[in-house]
Amino acid sequence: MRLNHANLGNAIFAKFLTEVGTNSQEIIKIPSTIHKCQDLKELLSAVYPQLDVADTSTPSFLTERTILSARNDDVNAINIAALNIFLGNTYTYLAADKMVEDDEIDPSITNRYPNEFLNSLDPPGLLAFKVELKVGCPIMLLRNIALKDRLCNGTRLMVSRCDTRIIEARILTGEKFGNLAFIPRISLTPSSAEMPFRMTRRQFPVRLAYALTINKSQGQSVKFVGVDWRTPVFSHGQLYVALSRCTSFDRISILLANDELDSTTNIVYPEVLL
Incomplete structure (x- = not known):
């Protein structure tokens, strides 16, 4: 077709x-x-x-x-290689991780896992702990933010400004092509049966998009x-x-x-x- x-x-x-x-x-x-x-x-x-x-x-x-x-691992490697070639200053965003407070969780479990350990986790449904971007690089949204503005999971954008609390980008696909969008940090709590606790990660819901799966x-x-x-x-x-x-x-x-x-x-x- x-x-x-x-x-x-x-x-x-x-x-x-x-x-x-x-x-x-x-x-x-x-x-x-x-x-x-x-x-x-x-x-x-x-x-x-x-x-x-x-x-x-x-x-x-x-x-x-x-x-x-x-594979996701190969996509990540390609994106990093492309970002290293692309000119410009690199902006690094680190996530904020914390244990979810729950009366059912044994306090000893909370004390057993430091922030460094939480930062190293990458379970399904969790945003990356470290996100590196440059102005002009392509990114993809990983979560629905504003459906009426076509800011949904899978939308590709081009970064136009990197700020501490917001990423400014232009939409690359669909009827909203060229429109300016503002992407905030969001908090996610994955439901993973592999972990004996629940955690929340606050991060920008984006990834580099030179390469996709x-x-x-x-x-x-x-x-x-x-x-x-x-x-x-x-x-x-x-x-x-x-x-x-x-x-x-x-x-x-x-x-x-x-x-x-x-x-x-x-x-x-x-x-x-x-």
Whole structure:
């Protein structure tokens, strides 16, 4: 549906995407028309050209490109690498952690866990303890803040000002593109059965968004996409989702593992497609 089939190149790309989305073969050969990168630096350069040059980061520049990876750990590593290349001062925001006061909790448990230990925790549903940003970098909201203003989980923005108590940013997606938004710190208390206590973390609900997980990119369209396949996909349809974010072979750049020159893993369960 994204492609104009009057263009022969797009028609071939559409056919390839259909095969990826319906083919249950475990290994898919990557067409030679897709740009293959040798390392992460080349992938970043292909998707975000001149990242180390002043004034290249604009809302229109950022909204039409992204890098995708299957795992959160790989996404975090790519985002940090991109932020280190990008020019500008780094603003570091540390969260405020505290134990939730509860009459049912044994006081000895509270005394047993210092703040340093709470700071090191990263359970599901909890914001990062440390957030590093630069003016001009892309970020993604991790919680719903104002639905009528399209400030919801998954919205991408570009940082325009970093303050102590607020982050000022411009929306990069949807009908509110270009609108100015103000993001405050929020407090979250995760419900994790793995911890013998409850804690609250107060932090800005954002993360860097030079790179996204493949699952998080569903529903988004971009002009240029990079895909990090050093770690293969691990669930149904991830390969198709990653490749179908843009509309042409020549706008895709990929990074494969060293021992894979022209192929990658694909996972499709035919019974799901019935």
